[in-house]
Amino acid sequence: MQGSGGIAGDAGVWVLGTFTLYLVVLLGIGLYSSRFMDSVGDYVIGGRQIGPVVTGFSERASEMSGWLTLGVPANAYNAGIIAFLNGLGMVPADLFAWAAIAKRLRKYTELVRSVTLPTFFETRLGDDTGRVKAVSAVILMLFEGGYVGAQIVAAGTLLQVLTGIEPWVGIVVGGVIVIGYTFLGGYFAVAWSDYFQGAIILAAFIALPVIAFTNMGLPFDEVAATAGGSLTSITGGATGWAAVFAVLGYAAIGLGVPGNPHVMVRFMGIDRVENVRLAALVAQLFMFVAYIGAALVGLYAIAMFGEASIANADNAMPRLTLELLPGAVAGIVLAAALAAMMSSADSQLLVATSAVVEDVYHGFLDRDASEAELVRYSRYVTFGLGAASVAFAYLAKNTPIYTLVLDYAWGGLGAAIGPTVIATLWWKRVTAEGSIASMIVGASTMILWTQLPTVLGAVGLMPPESAEFWYGLVTVYGLFPAFVLSVVTLVVVSLLTEPPSDVDDHFDVFDKPFSAVVAGDGDGAPDYATDGGLDGDTDPKVVTEADNIRAHVAASGYWDDDER
Structure with a gap:
């Protein structure tokens, strides 16, 4: 059905027609939501008026992104059933976030009128120097901007499969879509488009494996026969320390949940504290189904096309969709893939915008700016950061989406911001100095660890694979060592410095x-x-x-x- 020039014939007409309708709906959501933009709080967190079902869908859709819809199937296509372990850390980590973070963060941020994490940190830690807000805002701008770029790369990849256009054209088109409806509608547009998109994603990852199953049964025997036994091993064929570090790397992905503000802002924007439980249930059901479905899609792609027959593994999901489904249905399912990318990109773009406007401009440059001015500036910054993310996406277009998200966005935010989020809500002894040191160490370690194998290889110090422990440690997913070092730094520096004097009063809010x-x-x-x-x-x-x-x-x- 698909050649190098994209989709041909009736299937192409149906798919592109479905996409066009889908994009019209998204822009309509943005235009409608723009009516509600009376304050920067409305723009950034929807005035805390978003209900539990929409919040639950939005929390999952904003995190799953092109990493789930294209990246996890690609990981399964390359590595086999070990891809199921992508949920090993994510499911319990997300449950922990809803149980231990959501209510406390929701109550406290409303009480102190905080609509961003940097402002929350500043108030909770009693920092009147502005350093906590400044450092955390810079980290958010850096990694969230990279996150947006990763989603736009994913969108460009999908559009190339669908139409045969050059990747840079797909990147520009995807960037225009995301910037457009985020610019118009802010958080209202983001939350409701995530709800719309999340429903499509959930349906797609239920329907596609079911249809594939009716055609060929379970894919495991076919995968083993086609690609070898290592792809049907839960450790990817690894043994000893290599297996331990392989599993540890997948589990460590969950450490990023507390530090990713586009997830945390869902907790801040829910309409009522008592609705957190229902929203958590919606999010957990969504996650469980989607992770299993995404990994199965990659395995069915191996069974149908064979190992290494798809040059770019990120194309496994759209290729399988086009092979199994008629054009109209394929259009809907592939719209789901685009949906995940857009729902993450818009959320991350909004967080980066809030870091610039609310935390830097309003926090340092013009504390007396009116809400009308802040909303206007938020839209300007959305456009500027979106354009910068498109440029980043162009430069990174040849990097696998799975790696691009985990190494250059999710991991950096998780290591830098996550320990401070947890500590400010649960540990009275945490200090501003400890938080700042933790953020710097976490972000730096994540960046350096990602490049560690390349650097060690260049100077001849990379341990051989036979040195299982040291090779596994060097190549383990960087969020694990970065998070550990960030936590250690937070605890040590906090114990050496003075906590806020009124910390007991702050904790009364949580309880x-x-x-x-x-x-x-x-x-x-x-x-x-x-x-x-x-x-x-x-x-x-x-x-x-x-x-x-x-x-x-x-x-x-x-x-x-x-x-x-």
């Missing part, structure tokens, strides 16, 4: 219902918190989940009284 904190036993909200009502009234009867954002807008004078 009480939101209304009880605002009521303050008759004394009002805590000193470091904002007023609960539109008019400064702290009576819990007038406190809603979005009152603090609305109060900020009202204080700016952007709304007149009769418009509230």
Whole structure:
């Protein structure tokens, strides 16, 4: 069905027609959502008015990305059933995040009117120097920008398969789509498009393996016969220390969950704290089905096309889809692949935008900027960062998507930001100095570890594969050593420095219902918190989940009284 020039005949018409309709729907979501952009809080976290089902879908869709839809099938195509271990660390890590992070982060960030992680860190750690906010904002801009670029590379790869266009054209088209509806609608557009896209992804990774199964049964015997027994080994044929480090590397992927702000912002944007449990259930079911389905797609591609018959393994999923399905259905399924890329790219672009506008511009350059100005600047920055990500995508277009995401985006954020997120919510002794040191060590280690085999090989110091332990350690996924060193640095430096003096008051927020904190036993909200009502009234009867954002807008004078 597919030649070097893309899809031909009726299948091509159906697929491209489905894509066109899909893109029109996305742009429509962005245009509709632009009506709700009254404040930077609305733009960045949707005014905390997004329900649990939409939040659960959005949390998963924003993380899974082209890494899941193209990268994991490619990993299974190259490595076999060991690709199922991509969920080994991710499933428990995501469950931990919903159970141990979501409610605490949601309550505290609303109370202090924080719509970004750097602002949350600054308030929780009592840092009046701006260093925590500045360092974390720079890290977010660096790695989230790279993340957006990785998704645009994935989009370009898929569009090349569909149309035969040059990769750079697909990269530009994908970038325009993402920038367009994020520019227009902010978080509302991102969350609702993620819901729409997440439903397609879930359906695709249920339907495609089921259809393949009806044609050829389970693929494992065929994979073993076609590609050898190593691809049907859960350790990829490795033994001893090599097997240990192989499994450890897959498990370490989960360490990135707490540090990736496009996941954490879902917790901050849910409408009510009590809805976290339902959102978590939706996200976990989504994850379980999607990871199994994605790995099966890669295995079925081996069974159908043979080992190494697909030059670019990232094409395994679209090739299988086009082979098994009629044109109209293939268009829907391949729209799901594009959906995952777009839903991650828009979320990551929005986080990077918030780091520039809310944390740098509003935090350092113009603290008195109105909400209308901040929303306008957010759109400008979205456009600028999006253009820079397109340029990065062009430079990295030949790097495998699986590697591009894990090494240059997910891992850097997880190692640099994750330990501070957990510590600020659960450890009273953490300090601003410890957080800053941890972020620098985590980010630096991740970057250097990624290049370590190349550097050691260039100077003749790379251990041979026969030295199983040392070779495995050097080649293990860099997030594992980077996260460990980041945690050690955080603990050691924090113990050597002074924590905030009012840390017990901050922890009261984590342990009480939101209304009880605002009521303050008759004394009002805590000193470091904002007023609960539109008019400064702290009576819990007038406190809603979005009152603090609305109060900020009202204080700016952007709304007149009769418009509230």
